Amino acid sequence: MYATDSYTTSPQTRRTRPSRSTYLPPHLRNTNPHSTFSDHTPNSYTPDSPTHRFPPTRGRAPPRGRGRGRGRGRTYLPRIRPTFHSNPDPNPFEIFEKFDDLEISESEENTGINYDVYDDIPVEASGSDIPEPANSFNEIDLGKALNDNIKRCKYVKPTPVQRYAIPVVMAGRDLMACAQTGSGKTAAFCFPIISGILKHCNVGLGSSVNHSGVASPFALILSPTRELSCQIHEEARKFSYDTGIKVAVAYGGTPITHQLHKLEKGVDILVATPGRLLDMIERAKISLKKIKYLALDEADRMLDMGFERQIRKVVEQMGMPPPGVRQTMLFSATFPNDIQRLATDFLSNYIFLTVGKVGSSTELIAQRVEFVQDINKRDRLMNLLVEQSAKENNGKRALTLIFVETKRGADSMEGWLCRNGFQATAIHGDKAQMERERALRSFKTGARPILVATDVAARGLDVPHVTHVINYDLPKDIDDYVHRIGRTGRAGKSGLATAFFCDKNSPLAKSLVQLMQEAKQRVPSWLTQYAETSASYGSSRSYRHGGSKFGGHDFRNATNMGGGSDYYSSAYANQAAYGEPCIAPSGAFTSYYSADAGFPVASVDSYAAGAYGYPYNHGSLVAGAWN
DNA sequence: AAAAAAT
Numbered sequence: 001m002y003a004t005d006s007y008t009t010s011p012q013t014r015r016t017r018p019s020r021s022t023y024l025p026p027h028l029r030n031t032n033p034h035s036t037f038s039d040h041t042p043n044s045y046t047p048d049s050p051t052h053r054f055p056p057t058r059g060r061a062p063p064r065g066r067g068r069g070r071g072r073g074r075t076y077l078p079r080i081r082p083t084f085h086s087n088p089d090p091n092p093f094e095i096f097e098k099f100d101d102l103e104i105s106e107s108e109e110n111t112g113i114n115y116d117v118y119d120d121i122p123v124e125a126s127g128s129d130i131p132e133p134a135n136s137f138n139e140i141d142l143g144k145a146l147n148d149n150i151k152r153c154k155y156v157k158p159t160p161v162q163r164y165a166i167p168v169v170m171a172g173r174d175l176m177a178c179a180q181t182g183s184g185k186t187a188a189f190c191f192p193i194i195s196g197i198l199k200h201c202n203v204g205l206g207s208s209v210n211h212s213g214v215a216s217p218f219a220l221i222l223s224p225t226r227e228l229s230c231q232i233h234e235e236a237r238k239f240s241y242d243t244g245i246k247v248a249v250a251y252g253g254t255p256i257t258h259q260l261h262k263l264e265k266g267v268d269i270l271v272a273t274p275g276r277l278l279d280m281i282e283r284a285k286i287s288l289k290k291i292k293y294l295a296l297d298e299a300d301r302m303l304d305m306g307f308e309r310q311i312r313k314v315v316e317q318m319g320m321p322p323p324g325v326r327q328t329m330l331f332s333a334t335f336p337n338d339i340q341r342l343a344t345d346f347l348s349n350y351i352f353l354t355v356g357k358v359g360s361s362t363e364l365i366a367q368r369v370e371f372v373q374d375i376n377k378r379d380r381l382m383n384l385l386v387e388q389s390a391k392e393n394n395g396k397r398a399l400t401l402i403f404v405e406t407k408r409g410a411d412s413m414e415g416w417l418c419r420n421g422f423q424a425t426a427i428h429g430d431k432a433q434m435e436r437e438r439a440l441r442s443f444k445t446g447a448r449p450i451l452v453a454t455d456v457a458a459r460g461l462d463v464p465h466v467t468h469v470i471n472y473d474l475p476k477d478i479d480d481y482v483h484r485i486g487r488t489g490r491a492g493k494s495g496l497a498t499a500f501f502c503d504k505n506s507p508l509a510k511s512l513v514q515l516m517q518e519a520k521q522r523v524p525s526w527l528t529q530y531a532e533t534s535a536s537y538g539s540s541r542s543y544r545h546g547g548s549k550f551g552g553h554d555f556r557n558a559t560n561m562g563g564g565s566d567y568y569s570s571a572y573a574n575q576a577a578y579g580e581p582c583i584a585p586s587g588a589f590t591s592y593y594s595a596d597a598g599f600p601v602a603s604v605d606s607y608a609a610g611a612y613g614y615p616y617n618h619g620s621l622v623a624g625a626w627n
Numbered sequence: 628a629a630a631a632a633a634t
Contacts, residue, residue, distance in 0.1 A: 225631065252633050275633040305631050406628065429630060455630055476628085 123160045126556075127351040131167040134158060140166055142195045145243040150191075153238060159184035161355050165329075166192050169293075174350035175329045176343045183355055186235045189295040189329045190269075193219045194240050196293065196327075197268055203244045215248075215263040215286050217270040219293035220320075222311065224302040226251040226273055226433065227440065232297065233271040245269060250286075252276045253433030260285055274302070274310040281318050288320040292327060294346075299332040299339055308338065315346055323348035352556070365485055365495045367521045369512065372500040377472060378416070384498060385422060385450070388468060398467040399443060402452045403484050405473035413452045413472070424450040455480060463487065471499035478511040506530050 123133070134140045136157050137150055158166065161179045168175050169192035179185045197203055197218050221236070223229045233249035240247055248262050250272040256279070263285055270277075270286070280286045294315065296302070302311060320326065328347050332339050343350065372380045381402070388398060404410050407428040417424035425439040425448040443451040444463055455475070466488045475481050481499075488495025501509075509530035516523050 256633090273632065277633095279633050301631090307632075310632085454628095480629095 122355075123164050124354045125164055125168075125351055127173075128349065130351055131171040131173065133163040134167050135163065140170060140191075142166075142191055143198055145198065146191060146195055146239065149239050149241050149243075152241070155187070159188075161185050161353070162188045162191070164353050164355075165189065168351045168353070169193075169327060169329060170195065172327065174323065174327060174347040175353060176347060176350050177329070177331050177353040177355065178333060178335065179331060179353075179355040185297070185331055186232055187239065189221070189293075189297075189331070190232075190236050190239045193221075193269060193293045193295070194236075194243065194245060197245055198243060200292070201268070203246075203268055213264050214284060215267045215270070216288075216290040217248075217267045217286070218290055219269040219295070220277075220288065220291050220314075221269065221271045221295045221297060222274060222277070222302070222314070223271065223297040224273070224305055224307065226253055227437075228298065229271050229273050230437070236269055236271060240269065247271065250276045250280055252279075256280070274307050274314060277314060278310060278318075281314070288314070288318050291320045293329070294320065294326055295329040295331070296342075296346075297331050299330055299342060300334045300336065303336075303338050303342075308342075311342075312345075365488055365497050365519070367485065367497045367499070367516055367519065369499045369501050369516075369524060369527055371502070371524075371526060373502050377500050377502075380500065381470065381472060382420065384470065385417075398449065399446065399463065399465050400450045400468045400470065401463070401466050401484075401487050402450065402470045402472050403475070404452060404454065405475075407454055409473070410452045410454050417450060417452070422450055423448040424452060426452040428454040455484075467495055469495065469497045471497070474499055474501060474505045474508055474512075476508065478508060478515060481508070481512065482515065501527065501530075 125133075137147065137155070140158075142150070161177065161183045162185075165175055165177055165185070165188040169189070177185070177188075179188070201218050221229075221232055223232055229249055229251045233247060236247045245268045246266050247269045248259070248267040248271070250259050250263075250270060252273060252275050256276070259276070260280070260283075263280070267286075277286070281288065296311070302308075314320070323346060328350075330339075330343055330347060330350075370380065385400065388400060402413065404413055407430045410426045410428045414424050414426035425442050427436050427439045427443075431439070439448075439451065440463070442448040446465075469485050469488045471481065471484060475484065485495075485497035488497060499512075501512075509527060513523050513528055513531040
């Protein structure tokens with residue numbers, strides 16, 4: 001099982017990358033002249049002490065300090081208010097309790113997780129010696145402390161990702177998983193990390209911080225955005241409550257001092273965005289030498305956002321134990337080539353997991369499209385919101401998310417709503433991190449149940465209880481639409497999405513109609529007419545016939561595709577079979593599923609041909625339509 | 628036009 005858990009991993013078997021004159025902080029230079037890795041590259045992982053090596057068999061849990069919960073923490077500076085947390089060391093479950101209060105809803109479908117929907121979700125696993133999936137948390141030996149927290153979280157049984165992923169990681173294997181936000185993947189990687197740390201690391205004995213004040217966490221979780229890091233941090237804190245495990249978070253946009261202060265108290269699990277993490281490593285505040293678990297969340301988004309170099313730097317050049325020594329989990333909604341390369345470089349003999357999203361989950365979102373001209377939009381919005389608040393009086397507390405096109409539009413909409421007596425707030429990229437978080441928080445807690453947002457909030461954010469998404473301004477790209485409406489109908493709950501369609505949205509008509517038909521939505525006839533008469537823009541999608549239910553394929557299985565050695569060539573084969581022109585700009589083979597909402601957005605072939613090929617033919621026409 | 632991330 002731990003066949004690769006060896007320090008004699010040959011450097012030749014791993015891809016060596018020229019590390020071009022990257023700055024190396026003094027504390028990382030020449031860490032170990034006897035390292036099996038080349039000495040002149042910064043990647044000098046040092047197995048400095050056998051205690052950091054984890055036996056394949058379970059050892060006795062080391063004695064650990066009891067978490068003292070909210071009782072301590074008098075040492076922080078009360079005047080520094082961390083951006084994302086109004087309270088530095090609260091009992092993480094207090095947040096939960098607030099949510100319970102918020103949830104006035106009496107209907108069963110709106111409480112907790114709708115497990116019935118999850119049961120329909122198919123999972124495919126490939127790789128060698130796949131560990132058996134678990135049907136219940138009890139089947140998995142996670143330990144009492146963690147089990148207690150799972151109960152506190154009111155998790156009844158594992159979601160499909162969890163059923164498969166947790167045993168894989170518990171068995172010491174690496175994992176590459178295709179799963180969306182809302183599928184329970186945070187718990188899927190947190191549970192085995194926490195359980196593993198409790199079993200194998202000396203938590204609570206100051207092991208995660210050394211004498212010189214350098215924090216050496218056992219687990220690192222990387223995520224693309226600050227808000228996401230923050231979410232994961234909060235979850236991880238709930239899961240590790242009263243275990244003695246210390247969880248910390250590092251992200252930018254906020255003063256580094258508070259985060260550093262926290263680190264000095266020791267960190268077992270660090271959640272971070274790449275930039276701030278590198279900053280801290282270079283300041284010699286964090287060492288990655290003891291990393292046993294590495295989790296990369298939403299890897300495709302990180303690459304989309306141009307983080308590849310930074311991620312590679314963190315993983316390959318900062319002294320982190322190599323694949324096979326550490327355990328790595330890679331989560332991504334899609335599997336384009338760059339992600340596959342990442343998997344090849346970061347993982348060792350991994351299990352490939354793909355978690356399908358069946359059509360029914362998209363059907364949970366009722367999509368409505370109304371024809372509203374720009375000048376009438378505010379009136380119509382007002383009507384919708386009034387209707388909505390009438391419903392709230394019947395006992396349902398509903399959160400409404402309104403998407404607009406511009407940051408300025410978001411601000412003016414917020415002001416207008418507030419002047420008209422609605423409790424609204426706004427979020428967009430021009431707001432300071434603090435304001436963004438404050439807005440999000442007041443929205444989440446229901447203090448301001450209306451959030452006006454730009455696309456900053458379209459992807460990845462998991463705000464529970466959003467019952468209505470209004471596309472006040474429709475996006476130009478159907479993928480963005482899919483992401484936006486995916487903010488509702490989360491965790492298997494139903495949701496409503498209303499869109500205001502006007503003349504200038506006509507290029508979107510065709511793909512919108514297709515999407516709605518796919519999701520078994522009633523399409524208004526005027527919209528169908530638009531779709532037939534107007535030129536389609538961007539990803540005019542044609543769905544895969546009988547489409548794959550899954551979000552990706554294990555490209556290691558594709559080696560027998562006519563001489564091709566990877567997924568890339570099989571994609572071409574696919575495309576040729578459909579008789580599509582073979583246009584293949586880099587990165588075209590991206591998604592079977594959109595990154596988050598779980599819709600089958602495009603097959604590899606149609607995406608390449610439709611989204612990237614044809615539009616060039618009528619680019620001027622599109623431009624003309626917009627101006 | 629907008630968005631994300633280290634200062």
